[in-house]
Amino acid sequence: MRSGTRAAVVGGVFAVLIGTAGCGGGSAASGSKGSTGGADEKPAAEQVKTGPPSADEAKSTAADFLAAWAAGDSAKAAGLTDDAESATAALASFRRDAHVTKLALKAGRGSGTSVPFTANARIAYAGQQAPLAYSSALTVVRDEVSGRPVVKWRPSVVHPKLGPGDSLRTGPADAPPIKALDRHGKELRAADHPALKSVLAGLRERYGKKAGGKAGVETWISRAKGNGGKARPDETLKVLSKGTPGTLKTTLDAGLQTVAEQAVNKRAKASVVAVKPSTGEILAVANSPANGFNAALQGSYAPGSTMKVISSALLIDKGLARYGKPHPCPKYFSYGGWKFQNDKKFEISGGSFEQSFARSCNTAFISQAPKLSDDALTKEARDVFGIGLNWQAGVPTFDGAVPVQKDAPKAASLIGQGGVRMNPLNMASVAATARTGVFRQPYLVSPSLDGRTLAKAPRSLKPSTSKQLRDLMRLTATSGTAAQAMSGVPGDIGAKTGSAEVDGQEKPNGWFTAYRGDLAAAAVVPAGGHGGDSAGPIVAQVLRAG
Incomplete structure (x- = not known):
């Protein structure tokens, strides 16, 4: 144990006691055995300990680190980590920028090399004081060079909510409430x-x-x-x-927001967004868990077959597909070295384009890839649906990505795989554009407040294309893959399901995008399986409430 500290085990809790004289030298400082200097002494390199630290080493190292930190000795505490430079800066900033005047730290019962601890700090600024209490944890690892047990440095050691580059600060708030x-x-x-x-x-x-x-x-x-x-x-x-x-x-609607939150909370992980197609106003945003990443607005996922709304607009615009016309839906189709197939290897013999869309036939779209330029889908998504433009919603958003791709990835993009990335905000906007024929950038705060310019797509959907899209989505909502979820949703409706495969994930991400009159919504359920079964009920619940 390092000088100036001692440790005691009281009621199963390993407590760090600050400012008490103790014995010098410590097992935490060195993992090598003492040398007698005899003739049989092994080279120093062979004496360096390897392997994970023991539970006793983890306790001792954690005690020394927490003691030095609590005492305000940032350099000493940082020297007990595997990244002294970063730790020194972060621990010094904790005192200086957060205006911490007192700090008590207590280690709890750890598991292996992980040691939880509680922090009780006193903050003082401009004559005002307040306590700040929280729990965090640290992990002890073995330094590969010295063999010493050291604290693996992460910003979350200082506070569990800190990430790389984040810091704790105290003072006049940057923004008023x-x-x-x-x-x-x-x-x-x-x-x-x-x-x-x-x-x-x-x-x-x-x-x-x-x-x-x-x-x-x-x-x-x-x-x-x-x-x-x-x-x-x-x-x-x-x-x-x-x-x-x-x-x-x-632009939010409190009533619809409540419904959206209730809908996603039925799933451990899900996100939904609702927008008003005629204006672009965002009416509801909800994520489960509520305190997690805002995937509804900032997520980046392959959208699966919901992408076929945009792909259909492209094929119709290029004269490669049309509602009511025959369209191939083979069991397999190979392109760019990849062999693509439909869900459960189904095929539609002598079918039409609307049947392929309603049943979400992959090969009906993949088969058209050889006839399209590499940048065709990118241009359609950007120039008609506004995907990838710089949206100014009022809060940070990810605005979708449909990169230019070649060969098999180009074909995969047509069915929402490859490099295509979306979130529920993007896909709710896609449904809204299909409903009205015009892209209206979604936003949360009126641009008149700060004079910002909303993104505008270079062109609208062609009237014929717009009508066919609505017909395709209506058929899907009433008798296709979205029919079960949309059952009982009244009015002018349209929908599209999606399931996006993810490497290493047993079930695909479930997607669903739909509209009812002047309300459009989209949801994603990571690892939820088929979109009609997982994301569909979420969207339908929001549409019914609207």
Whole structure:
């Protein structure tokens, strides 16, 4: 045990006691045996310990590290990690930027080389003080060069919510708080709508100052910036003094938001988005789990056969397919060195294009790949459906990707595999464009508030193509693969199912996109299986409520 610390086991809890004199030297400092200097002494390289640290080594190393950190000796604590430079900077920032004046750390009962611990900090800023308590964990590994047990450095050691480049800060908040309202003037609170927590944080970060509020003093996680800004909004951990919130009106519908959250919560993992086709306004955003990554707006998944909405528009525009006309749906089709097949190897002999669409025949689309240029699908997705344009929704979004590809990947893109990537926001927009014939960029806050320019697609769907798409989606919703999920959904409806294979995943990701009148929605259920069975009920529940 290192000087200045001692450890005690009390009631099964390994407690680090700070500031108590102890014996010098420590087993945590070296994994090699002492040398007598005799003639039979082995070379130092052979004395270096290997293999995972023992449970005793993990306890001892964790105790030394936590003791040094609690005492404010960042250099000493960092020296007990496998990345002293990064650890020194992070631990120093914890004291300096978060304004931590006192810190007590207590290790819990670990499992193997993993040691959980609790942190109780005291924050002081401009005459105001507040406690900050949380739990985290560290892992002890063996240094390959010295053989010493050391703490594997990760930002989450400092706080479990910290990622690479993130930091804890205390001071006047970067943005004043907001009072977010739905389209009818009802307040949207994270307590009532947990799935909106990250969305509300993103809106505050972007519009807090514009909404007219006054910032208070807070402790928060400052997220790292990447290409194009922050992938996630900052997160408030502690409010030392409340600010004055400004009022921000959104396009969301509180009632529909509640339904969307109820729908995704039936699954361990799922996401859904609802939009208004006539305007592009986002009406609901929900993820399960609610406190996870905002996959509904920022996810990047292969969309499977929901992509056939865009592919059908392309084939119709190019004169390669038409509603009511014969179209091949063989059991197999080979292209670019790959052999493609339909689900359960079905085929439609002498069938029509609408039958292939309604039953989601893969080969009906793959067979047309030889007749298309490599960039044809990319252009259709971008120029008609707005995919890949720079959307300005009011919060960070991933705006879809349909890269130019060749050979087999080009064919796979036609059925939503290959390099194609989408999320529920993108696919809800695709259904909305199919419904109206015009791409209207989805958004959460009116562009009039900050003067931003919404993305515009270079052209609309051709009237004939638009009508055929609606007919194809209506047939699918009433008698095709989407019929079971859409049963009982009234009005003018259309839908498309999708199942996207993922390497190493037993079941495919389930997709579903549909519209009912002036409401469009899309959902994804990772590893959910067939889209009609997994994502379909989620979308249908939202459409019925709308």
